[in-house]
Each structure stands twice: as structure tokens, then as C-alpha cells.
Amino acid sequence: MRPPTPPVALPGPRTLAADLSSVPPGTSVTLRGWVHRRRELAAVTFLVLRDRSGLAQVVVRAGDGQDVPPEETVVEVTGVATANAQAPGGIEVTAPTVAPLTDPARTPPVELWRPALDVALPTLLDHAAVAWRHPAQRARWEVAAASLRGFREVLDAQGFTEVHSPKIVASATESGANVFAVDYFGGPAFLAQSPQFYKQQLVGVFERVYEVGPVFRAEPHDTVRHLAEYVSLDVELGFVHDHRDVLRVLRDVLAGMVAGVHELAAGAVATQGFEVPVVPDEIPVIHFAEALALVGAPADEPDLAPEHERALGRWALAEHGSDFLAVEGFPMAKRPFYTHPQPDDARWSNSFDLLFRGLELVTGGQRLHRHADYVSAITARGEDPAAYATYLEAFEHGMPPHGGFAIGLERWTARLTGAANVREVTLFPRDLHRLVP
Amino acid sequence: MRPPTPPVALPGPRTLAADLSSVPPGTSVTLRGWVHRRRELAAVTFLVLRDRSGLAQVVVRAGDGQDVPPEETVVEVTGVATANAQAPGGIEVTAPTVAPLTDPARTPPVELWRPALDVALPTLLDHAAVAWRHPAQRARWEVAAASLRGFREVLDAQGFTEVHSPKIVASATESGANVFAVDYFGGPAFLAQSPQFYKQQLVGVFERVYEVGPVFRAEPHDTVRHLAEYVSLDVELGFVHDHRDVLRVLRDVLAGMVAGVHELAAGAVATQGFEVPVVPDEIPVIHFAEALALVGAPADEPDLAPEHERALGRWALAEHGSDFLAVEGFPMAKRPFYTHPQPDDARWSNSFDLLFRGLELVTGGQRLHRHADYVSAITARGEDPAAYATYLEAFEHGMPPHGGFAIGLERWTARLTGAANVREVTLFPRDLHRLVP
CATH class of the missing domain: 3.30.930.10 (Bira Bifunctional Protein; Domain 2)
Known part of the structure; x- marks a missing residue:
């Protein structure tokens, strides 16, 4: 078989999305999870990251020099916890490094990022x-x-x-x-x-x-x-x-x-x-x-x-x-x-x-x-x-x-x-x- | 079908065998379980009762006027908690009423009352x-x-x-x-x-x-x-x-x-x-x-x-x-x-x-x-x-x-x-x- 991908280094502690709200602003944090939603605006891309605990908002500015991979790609995000009343839990992550942990994901058969999962039962199953x-x-x-x-x-x-x-x-x-x-x-x-x-x-x-x-x-x-x-x-x-x-x-x-x-x-x-x-x-x-x-x-x-x-x-x-x-x-x-x-x-x-x-x-x-x-x-x-x-x-x-x-x-x-x-x-x-x- | 046995009255609280040791001597208790062992001596029958918590000793004297049914019969025993250093937990039950909750049990295919279960694997299974x-x-x-x-x-x-x-x-x-x-x-x-x-x-x-x-x-x-x-x-x-x-x-x-x-x-x-x-x-x-x-x-x-x-x-x-x-x-x-x-x-x-x-x-x-x-x-x-x-x-x-x-x-x-x-x-x-x- 072809040589496998070298194992991904997953060093250091991880912050779960649900715990982000209790991190003091200014702290460096590492999140791991799925790209739940990638929303590209002119000067900024919003990356909503999903892990087993919930969702977290990551703000990627053009100056950050980071590519945001497609939805459902698994990523590690390291950045700075930053207060933002609009973000879930009042804290978002800025100035991030976005490292994919696997290949870019194919577009899922159902739109997972929409608030409601509006698909026919056979598709769901x-x-x-x-x-x-x-x-x-x-x-x-x-x-x-x-x-x-x-x-x-x-x-x-x-x-x-x-x-x-x-x-x-x-x-x-x-x-x-x-x-x-x-x-x-x-x-x-x-x-x-x-x-x-x-x-x-x-x-x-x-x-x-x-x-x-x-x-x-x-x-x-x-x-x-x-x-x-x-x-x-x-x-x-x-x-x-x-x-x-x-x-x-x-x-x-x-x-x-x-x-x-x-x-x-x-x-x-x-x-x-x-x-x-x-x-x-x-x-x-x-x-x-x-x-x-x-x-x-x-x-x-x-x-x-x-x-x-x-x-x-x-x-x-x-x-x-x-x-x-x-x-x-x-x-x-x-x-x-x-x-x-x-x-x-x-x-x-x-x-x-x-x-x-x-x-x-x-x-x-x-x-x-x-x-x-x-x-x-x-x-x-x-x-x-x-x-x-x-x-x-x-x-x-x-x-x-x-x-x-x-x-x-x-x-x-x-x-x-x-x-x-x-x-x-x-x-x-x-x-x-x-x-x- | 034939008329079923009338339901058995199981009134009042029940004491588990394992809890008998903490019952003050002289208290009336009701135990329920299986006749684990029936040992008939000249003037006394020892009934070892088994329930989900363990074993309890019941002493049935001739004067008690109680029949002890065969081993594995399910019984309700009401009697007096009595100190006896030889009994499990230091308490046995005396002056009992022994009421079978079902028909007398057939002799089991393995001797359950012996300390060790010494039977061949096919018999066990x-x-x-x-x-x-x-x-x-x-x-x-x-x-x-x-x-x-x-x-x-x-x-x-x-x-x-x-x-x-x-x-x-x-x-x-x-x-x-x-x-x-x-x-x-x-x-x-x-x-x-x-x-x-x-x-x-x-x-x-x-x-x-x-x-x-x-x-x-x-x-x-x-x-x-x-x-x-x-x-x-x-x-x-x-x-x-x-x-x-x-x-x-x-x-x-x-x-x-x-x-x-x-x-x-x-x-x-x-x-x-x-x-x-x-x-x-x-x-x-x-x-x-x-x-x-x-x-x-x-x-x-x-x-x-x-x-x-x-x-x-x-x-x-x-x-x-x-x-x-x-x-x-x-x-x-x-x-x-x-x-x-x-x-x-x-x-x-x-x-x-x-x-x-x-x-x-x-x-x-x-x-x-x-x-x-x-x-x-x-x-x-x-x-x-x-x-x-x-x-x-x-x-x-x-x-x-x-x-x-x-x-x-x-x-x-x-x-x-x-x-x-x-x-x-x-x-x-x-x-x-x-x-x-």
C-alpha cells in the first residue's frame, strides 16, 4: 500500500468550544474540530468550528495569511481568545493559525451548517x-x-x-x-x-x-x-x-x-x-x-x-x-x-x-x-x-x-x-x- | 386454564439478610428469599435463607409449630432478631413463622447449599x-x-x-x-x-x-x-x-x-x-x-x-x-x-x-x-x-x-x-x- 500520511502532531492542551466562554480574553487557545461553516466576506472569513461540545467562532482576516478549508474538514485552530458580544459565549478566536488535520472534505450530502436539517427521511437515513x-x-x-x-x-x-x-x-x-x-x-x-x-x-x-x-x-x-x-x-x-x-x-x-x-x-x-x-x-x-x-x-x-x-x-x-x-x-x-x-x-x-x-x-x-x-x-x-x-x-x-x-x-x-x-x-x-x- | 393461585400478600417492610446484623435484638423482622439449606436436628431445624444480599440463619424449634419446606422453596419468614455470635453477622431469627410463597421446590440438579459448587462444566451449563x-x-x-x-x-x-x-x-x-x-x-x-x-x-x-x-x-x-x-x-x-x-x-x-x-x-x-x-x-x-x-x-x-x-x-x-x-x-x-x-x-x-x-x-x-x-x-x-x-x-x-x-x-x-x-x-x-x- 502507499505510505500513509505521517501522523499529525496534536501537542498541548485543547480547549473545547463550550469552555471558550470561560477563557480570559487575550489567552492563546487551541481548538480542534470540524469546519462547521466557512463564510467568506470581503476582508474576513468567519470559520465556525464544531466539536463534541458545541460551536466556536474563529475570525480569519486577510492579514492572517490563513486558508480556511471547506466545510467538514477537520482542523486545529490556534489563536487568541477575544471578547465579542456577538460571538457564542461572548468569546471568539482571532489571529488564528488554521491547520487541517486531514484532506479537504468533500461537500456533505446534507447541509450540516443550516440551523434546521431539512432533508427527506431517505436522505437522512x-x-x-x-x-x-x-x-x-x-x-x-x-x-x-x-x-x-x-x-x-x-x-x-x-x-x-x-x-x-x-x-x-x-x-x-x-x-x-x-x-x-x-x-x-x-x-x-x-x-x-x-x-x-x-x-x-x-x-x-x-x-x-x-x-x-x-x-x-x-x-x-x-x-x-x-x-x-x-x-x-x-x-x-x-x-x-x-x-x-x-x-x-x-x-x-x-x-x-x-x-x-x-x-x-x-x-x-x-x-x-x-x-x-x-x-x-x-x-x-x-x-x-x-x-x-x-x-x-x-x-x-x-x-x-x-x-x-x-x-x-x-x-x-x-x-x-x-x-x-x-x-x-x-x-x-x-x-x-x-x-x-x-x-x-x-x-x-x-x-x-x-x-x-x-x-x-x-x-x-x-x-x-x-x-x-x-x-x-x-x-x-x-x-x-x-x-x-x-x-x-x-x-x-x-x-x-x-x-x-x-x-x-x-x-x-x-x-x-x-x-x-x-x-x-x-x-x-x-x-x-x-x-x- | 386452571384458576391461578391467589396472589400472595407481601405486606410490610422486608429486611435483607445483609442488613440483619444492624437490627437491634428483640425486633420483629420479615425476611423473604429461598430456603438455601434445611438442616433438621432432633429438637431444632436450621433454615438458612438466601436472598439477593446474602444468607441469614433462622432457628425453628419444635415448639414453633412450623414446617420448613425443601431447599429452593421461596418463603417469607417473620420472627425475632436474636443475638447469636455463631450466626452470620451475629444475629439470627428465632420464633419464626415460615410461609411458603410458592409450591415446595423440586430438589435442584446441583447442590446449591454446599460451600463449593463442584459439578462438571456440562452440568453447570x-x-x-x-x-x-x-x-x-x-x-x-x-x-x-x-x-x-x-x-x-x-x-x-x-x-x-x-x-x-x-x-x-x-x-x-x-x-x-x-x-x-x-x-x-x-x-x-x-x-x-x-x-x-x-x-x-x-x-x-x-x-x-x-x-x-x-x-x-x-x-x-x-x-x-x-x-x-x-x-x-x-x-x-x-x-x-x-x-x-x-x-x-x-x-x-x-x-x-x-x-x-x-x-x-x-x-x-x-x-x-x-x-x-x-x-x-x-x-x-x-x-x-x-x-x-x-x-x-x-x-x-x-x-x-x-x-x-x-x-x-x-x-x-x-x-x-x-x-x-x-x-x-x-x-x-x-x-x-x-x-x-x-x-x-x-x-x-x-x-x-x-x-x-x-x-x-x-x-x-x-x-x-x-x-x-x-x-x-x-x-x-x-x-x-x-x-x-x-x-x-x-x-x-x-x-x-x-x-x-x-x-x-x-x-x-x-x-x-x-x-x-x-x-x-x-x-x-x-x-x-x-x-x-
Whole structure:
């Protein structure tokens, strides 16, 4: 191969753009980042430099003898911190030396320097690695990352243990449909649709567990809220009385995610105007049967349609001032076999969906915990308990009453940032039609 | 289905086993957990209760009129905290009421109450969900979970952003071999062998990124250190001078993982006698060419054999008092195309392996960052750059000098806990012969 470029010397300390405002005027500073915007006027060129912390303004005068390379070129700028009330943070850099750290960049496929990233969704997704550089786009992921930290902090503080369960599994037993098949050393295997079975088994070990990881659904629907692969925030805990205890933990988790956003993505929230929800001390709960009546649906509807969810979201906001609403008691017939029935009426279940601004964000509930109940439930669905042997072993050897939930990261982020489509908040989305980039 | 068991009332506060020692004697307490051991003597039965925090001793006298259910049954015990110097923590529970929370448990396939879990590996793995309940086994995962928290804490503090990249990918381009094929809506796809390409592209967005997630290798070797699916701790950062900057971040990360173990898994370390390493302020570095000479290998060997790694581990301990040794400068011919060559001699690379007690734990290094260098490197290997189009787009539009590394969680945990086989520290391992449980 051709000899590579000699390595670039990156000596000395670096000032991040966000820290420039606290540098005393007159100080020499070194910035490193991307040429976000090059604006050439008659006697002066404005170079807006972008780094991981934000933007900084560099003023290049003709007398400085410096070329400003094209936008997105990576540069090192050394100059003098100079007060200017018009500059971001009140400080700009003057009398600079502008040293490119790489070749001049090609013009990006999307105009990253414009305040709004106004491109069609396919363009955004086709050029994801570059489009995510746009501050408005990047802000969305900052919310996602901050939420993840908040999620873990709450659970760590409540005695939960992080676990990692396998994504290649032997059978498609949880739902049967919508699974991806894998060639596993010449034999059949599948991609896990959820860590459900594993997190339950691990309640037998750690009592309280969580996992953040990918789940896979061969989702044949091309909608704004479905992905073939997404990040699931899974929680499961033992020694609950019923699903209401699970819901209480979910409330704390959501409050922690919101706190994480306020603490770690405050800049993103402020610049983009994201409407961060307030999590009430108690999330309002409505029974499925009442919810149907409220939205005027027939009493024998087995599920909530998207328009029902939206109506319930409006109701929760009007009635309880809450962006969140838990609908409990979903019909057993529509829930997985491991769902715990409602004790006083086995048509209904001790499970819930959590709506966030009228969109299903979380599914959770109490699970069966007696081995005999599993055998009955599986048999009643016309399946053979032997197919679930390794899962059921945990229940033969003592499992406490337990339950849990799963939050879809992309739905959470989309709803919080006002994105119309979960694809806009997914770094590299996968769906029926998209496998690249 | 048959009517389920009425839900168990779990009223009132619960005392964890580990907190019993701080309860004033004479206080009424409620414990919940598993019957870890039932030892029946003539006039008294000792019930050792296990919960997520540890073990507690319950003394059941004949006059208490209580049946103690078999081991692993989940129970609620209410009784009186009573001083006894022989009990764990100096407090036991007497005059108990023992209420089973589920049916009597079947005898477990492994004897969980014995101090050591002395079973053959296949038994351990076949009955993983139950075997992980053994305190000695559980302690291993506590080390893993504590390490994960330490890993993230260090990176969060250093301005890194957590990312999640797709695990279903369009091509097997990174190495070609050892990939799992997926049926993706009727078309071909593969499971990602690493987040390498994505984490590099995201350096263009966030400068510093990390990801904890599964990676997949259709590993045809049946060894004690290979898995078909494992948890990779991936880090990538921009604006480095060379791989030595990457190694410095790796040092901090390892120090954080060790701190996490001391802080969060102290009980596991103490009871199991795990030898937690000390991370030196600077990890000793040896060049690949010197390393070959040191172990007496021919100068044209392209890689280090396991016995070489072990010899180098012994040397690092003897010479530098270090459990860690970085071997830098691996031959370019054996490294992936994105590897940055050593500037003064392009036979070698700016990459390294980190050995932990004589076992390769981490691979890392500096990557190419110029688009032209990528085109050359890919072409030189007889491949078509067009096959890497979406990856290379990030480099056309400005990428800083950067590098990163990946730590295998299972190797780290195995080495730290003294496990001979990575399968012993993996919750539900996957390999050539194992797809269940």
C-alpha cells in the first residue's frame, strides 16, 4: 500500500468550544474540530468550528495569511481568545493559525451548517453517519444517551443487577411469528425477540435484574413506530405483590430517565426546545375495560387501536395533567402465556401498557411464578411444556412472585423529542426495506 | 386454564439478610428469599435463607409449630432478631413463622447449599438458571456487573457518548470468515462481528463513543477462550496522536473497572478470594518485534501464540510487577485493513494487544483516517472500495485521527475470578456445540 500520511502532531492542551466562554480574553487557545461553516466576506472569513461540545467562532482576516478549508474538514485552530458580544459565549478566536488535520472534505450530502436539517427521511437515513453530525440531529441522540444513564442510575440504586442474555436462541417459542432465522453452524436458530425468558430465570438468581440490549422483530409492517431491530430497556423484579409494584418501579425509572435528560442533555433540550415530560408521583391507572368504554370502543375489543391510545393520552392529560397513563388488565387472550391473570376475574390480566403522550411505550406486568401454572397455561394454548423445558426448570426449583417491563428506547426518544418517526432517532435503523448503512 | 393461585400478600417492610446484623435484638423482622439449606436436628431445624444480599440463619424449634419446606422453596419468614455470635453477622431469627410463597421446590440438579459448587462444566451449563444461584457462581457475575459500571463511569466522566449500533448488517466485509448468516425478510444479511465500522463513523459525530453489546463470531474452534456470542466493551475516540493515546484511555478504563469491583463486588471478592489486579499508572509496553525475541520465537512469526502470551505475562510480572502488558506494533499483514501503520516502518502497525495475566484481553490501536488511505488499503487487499461505500462516506467528509479498543467482558471476568473457561462466567454461553439453555 502507499505510505500513509505521517501522523499529525496534536501537542498541548485543547480547549473545547463550550469552555471558550470561560477563557480570559487575550489567552492563546487551541481548538480542534470540524469546519462547521466557512463564510467568506470581503476582508474576513468567519470559520465556525464544531466539536463534541458545541460551536466556536474563529475570525480569519486577510492579514492572517490563513486558508480556511471547506466545510467538514477537520482542523486545529490556534489563536487568541477575544471578547465579542456577538460571538457564542461572548468569546471568539482571532489571529488564528488554521491547520487541517486531514484532506479537504468533500461537500456533505446534507447541509450540516443550516440551523434546521431539512432533508427527506431517505436522505437522512442513507447518509446517517454524516447527518448525525447536524446539531439538531445529534441532540436527539444526546437525549437517548442521557436517558440510558438515568435508567441505569435508578436501578443501580435500587439493588438491581445488570445482566446480558444471549441474542441467538434455539427456538421461536415466545410468539412463533416475526422471528429472524439464523444459520447456526449449519443448524437452525433464531434472533431473540426479547430477553423475557432469561430475565425471569435470572430473578431466581439476583431478584432484580435489568438489561439494555438489542431485540429483533421480523416486523412485516412498515409503520413510523416499528423497527426490525431496536434497543430494549428490560427490567424484572421478584417479591412483588402484583403488577402495581412493577408499575411503581417503572415510575421511578421514568423519573430517572427524565432527570438524566435534564442533567446531561440540558443543552440539547434548550436549543431544540424538546418538551421533557414531568413524571407524576403516581402514574394514573385505568382498567382496560374502562379504557374501552372511555374511547367508545366495543366492550369485546381485544386490544387498543392507535386511535384509542391517542384518545386515552388526551384524556390522561386533561383529566390527570399527565403525559403518562397506565392501562391495566389487558385481556388474557391477547397476552403471552406467562402473564399472570387478574385474581378476581381471569378474563383480564395483571399486566399493563404504559402510554406516553398517547403512544404505547412500555409493556409490563406480573408473570406466573408457579411451575404448575406454567404447565397449565402452555397446555391450554395447545403447546407442549417440554418445548419450554430449560425455561421451566427455574420454576420447578422455586421462583418468587415477580414481574417486569420493557421500554423501547427509540419510542421514548421519538416521543420526547417530537420526532414523527422512530427512524429519525435511531442511529442506523433496520426495517423491512433498510439494511444499510 | 386452571384458576391461578391467589396472589400472595407481601405486606410490610422486608429486611435483607445483609442488613440483619444492624437490627437491634428483640425486633420483629420479615425476611423473604429461598430456603438455601434445611438442616433438621432432633429438637431444632436450621433454615438458612438466601436472598439477593446474602444468607441469614433462622432457628425453628419444635415448639414453633412450623414446617420448613425443601431447599429452593421461596418463603417469607417473620420472627425475632436474636443475638447469636455463631450466626452470620451475629444475629439470627428465632420464633419464626415460615410461609411458603410458592409450591415446595423440586430438589435442584446441583447442590446449591454446599460451600463449593463442584459439578462438571456440562452440568453447570445445562442447568445455568439454577446453578447461577450458588453464591460462588453468582459472585463471578457480580464481578462482571461491577466491571460494567466502572467501565461506563470512567468514560462518562471523560466526555464519551454511549451508542448502540445495529447487529444485523448487510455484508460480512470486516473479515469475511466466521460470520452467522441471517434470513432478512428473504434476503441475505449477517450478524455483526463487532461495532467497529459504526463506532468509527460515530467518532465523526460525538468524537468519543462507547458501546456495550453482543458481538457474534461463528467460531469453529472449541477452546476455553472462544464463544460464538460475547459481550464486547467497545471504545473509540478522535483527536489522538497515535495508539499510545488510546492505550492511556484503556488504562483509565481498566482502573475504573477494578475500582468498580472493589466498590460494588467487595463481598464477592472477599468470600471467593478473587485476586483483583492493580492497574499501574502506565501500562508497560513492548514492541511486537521485541516480544518475539524475548520469548525466543522466530523474527518472522506473524502473531503471538498462546504460549508466547503466557511467557510475556510472566515477564511483565517479573520485570514490571504488572498483571498487564501492551504489545504494540503487530505486523500490518495480520491486522485489519483499517489499521494505521507505524509511521517509521510500515511493516508494523500502530496497534496493540493488551495481555492480562498472559491472556489477550483487548485489541486496539490507531485507525486510518484519510479517505485516500482507505481506498489504497482496501485496493491493496484485492477488494473493491465500493463494497465499503457507506462506511467510507464518513471519511470523505472529514474524520479526525482516531483509534479505539474492544475488551471482551467474559475474558476479563474469567481472568479476574480465576475461571479456567470463559463459559463459567457467561450467563448463558453459546458455542459450536451449545445453543441452550
